Amino acid sequence: MEHRKIESNARKAYGDFASAFVRYSEEMLFGDVWRREELSLRDRSLITVAALVAGGMTEQLPYHLRLAEENGLKPEEMVEAITHLAFYTGWPRAASAISVAKSVFE
Incomplete structure (x- = not known):
């Protein structure tokens, strides 16, 4: 199925x-x-959020953060993933993504 x-x-x-x-x-x-x-929908969402953060594509993040939550990721898991990505993709990209996540989850 x-x-x-x-x-x-x-x-x-x-x-x-x-x-x-x-x-x-x-x-x-x-x-x-x-x-x-x-791949599970949860994994696909985590990969997609990571790719959007890495590419600095914050315009698509609100939709995919909400979808990731629907697919079983907790907001704190997504914030942790973005924090982890800061060291691999750059602090400014992660900071921008954290700002988007904050507006989506608060």
Whole structure:
């Protein structure tokens, strides 16, 4: 049995403006990749949050932090992961991510 389907916010965000992007987000990314069972949804969320922090992509963090919580990660685990990443990805990126996490979880 595949993992539950995760709702993308791409259609709401981009609608008809970027229809192919919306379709790929819904069908390929969240319809296929996220449903593969080789990794748990919790692990996929942790990896995704780490990648976003490492890349400094804080715009996508609120959605993925909330999704990670739905997938079983506790806020304190995500803060710990971001703190750990500070030493590997850079303090400013981690500080930015901590600010986003604070606004999401408070």
